[in-house]
Amino acid sequence: MRIGLYPGTFDPITLGHIDIIRRAATLVDKLVIGVAINRDKGPLFSLEERVAMIEEECVSLAKQTGIEIVVHPFENLLIDCANDVGAQIIVRGLRAVADFEYEYQMVGMNRQLNDTIETIFLMAEAQHQAIASKLVKEIARLNGDISKFVTPSVDVQVRAKFAG
Template identity: 45%
Template sequence: MNTIALYPGTFDPITNGHYDIIERAKKMFDHVVVAVAVSVDKKPMFTLEERIQMAEAATAHLEGVSVVGFDNLTIELANEHNAKVLIRGLRAVSDFEYELQLGYLNNSLDDTIETVYLMPKLKHAFVSSSIVRNLLKFNGKTEHLLPPEVQKIIGSMNSCTLQ
């Protein structure tokens, strides 16, 4: 049986913590769909197309990983891709309550889809997209927080677009 997992998020931008979870999820499931949310409410720094491009670049060498953009319910997207598992990342205890509520909500919408929570390796536990965005606004060092392919894409962007 081909088990498909969906890893939804804003990925603004995709970080080493996200990448770590994707790599580990790929060892557990046959295929991982990285689902980049439009997330207008979060007012992302990068466009949906840029975030998709970064996620594709970071995961291009991983067999069995694909990237899609979406603007609908996560459960609907999971059903569109025949995914029976949702991947969610937990960095800290503070993430747990929100993620638990989200998992229960998704289960109430479709109880055939399981949510699996993965923690990034300790060295990535402090990394978040919001930390990276704050560093980028002030031209701070981000090489240690981002996959090299993502760092290259961001580095090639005009610094004016990152404000």
Template identity: 45%
Template sequence: MRVGLYPGSFDPVTLGHVDIVRRAAHLVDRLVIAIGTHHSKGPFFTPEERVVLAQQALEPIATELNLGLGVVTYDGLTVDAAREAGAVVVFRGLRDAGDFDYEMQMAGMNAALSPDIETVFLAASPGTRHIAASLVRQIAAMGGDVSKFVPDSVNTALKRKLAP
């Protein structure tokens, strides 16, 4: 069984994340969504909420594509999370050249730390290239409609969290 790891903050899960999961599903038998809970970041959703939202948004896709899916949290090195999950590949989505520069550095560091785990970059599909979780949070906080950028369950959760 080929296992992949898709790490990120997933704060919140966006349609860009969904796009990467759909495409990674063709390359592995099981995909573990690894939600980073680094204490230096001030998350909008708690780690527990992000796990639930990821499961709600991604389990139907995994079922549709016959993909084994796991959702975990981690607060250490990505390569350690990959090793713990039994992953042989780490997937990273790329939206633009800025993402590429940063992700190339991370891939190099990860390869030096754990040469047996490959990093695979998946370019964002044209319809999702503009979506960033940080912008989704900002638009939602200002009362904007983010339904074009997130799964329905995430849109509902954002509205509930931001309700007065």
């Protein structure tokens, strides 16, 4: 069984993330969405809220693709998380050249830690390449329209965070 791990903070999950999840699901038998706890980033949503959002968004994706999609919070090294969930593949999404430079360094370090786990890169579809969770939050904070970047359910949850 090929198990893939798609890690991220997902604060919040965007249409870009969902695009990568959908496409990664065609490459593996089981996909684990690793939700990084990452207290240093000061997320807008709690870990529990992020996990619930991802689980809600992945129900239909699992049905569409016919594979198991599991959400797994983690706070350890990415390579250790991959070992914990039995992943042979780490999936990373790329939007731009700047993403590649960072990811290239990460792959090198991860290969030194465990050279049996491969990293694959999926380019975001053109309409999703500009989407970043950080920018979605900034637009919402300034009362802008984020409906082109997130699902309706996530839109409501993001707006609720800035309404109070």
